[in-house]
Amino acid sequence: MFAVFRRIALWFALAGGAAACGLALLTVVSIAMRATVSKPIPGDVELMQMGIALCISLYLPWCQLQRANIIVDFFTQKLPQRPQRALDGIGSVLLAVMCVLLSLRTGAGALAVSGAGETTMIIGLPMWWAYAMLAPGLALTALIALWQGLRQLRGLDAGTPAPADGVPS
Structure with missing residues (x-):
């Protein structure tokens, strides 16, 4: 299962990286146009807001798979391994529940905003796009977190970051 999640999460992260590169290029061009001809790219801020939200949601599955999220273990670092695991x-399962709820609510929000016909103010992009873009990354993060959490609760996973060889502990 790890290999399947790894491949999908990697593609999501690469897509997020490509989107981030595109947004960086958009920013550079818009600033250059503003400085040289006093006319930035219309809607550059709207595009950045939507794009950064997309990037974050696409990076989340990889981050969760690599256990790169911030963990506050101040109170638990001295516990034996079994209670820590x-x-x-439990934390991974709770994250999965939260991501499922967020994914469902962003999907429902996309449908509601689409039905209302809302668009961005400057370039008139449909607002539902922003909501719909978030759901896949959140759903994949939920699946990965649930899989990890169940493995941890069964004692099959030490909860450490994935090693370079891609085989979980």
């Missing part, structure tokens, strides 16, 4: 498993 149980707490990490």
Whole structure:
């Protein structure tokens, strides 16, 4: 299962990286146009807002798979491994629940905003696009977190970051 999640999460992260590069190029061109001809790219801020939200949601699955999220273990770092693993498993399952809810709500929000016909103010992009773009990354993050959490609770996963060889501990 790790290999499947790794491949999909990697493609999501690469797509997020490509989007981030495109947004960086958009920013450079818009600033250059503003400085040289006093006319920036119309809607550059709108595009940046939507694009950065997309990038973040596409990076989340890879971040979760690599266990690169911030963990506050101040109170648990001295616990034995079994309770630490149980707490990490509970945390992963709770993250999965939160991501499922966020994915469902962004999907529902996309439908509601689409039905209302809302668009961005400057270039008139449909607002539902911004909501719909978030759902796949959140859903994949939920699946990965649930898989990790269940493995941790069963004692099959030490909860450590994935090693370079891609085989979970």
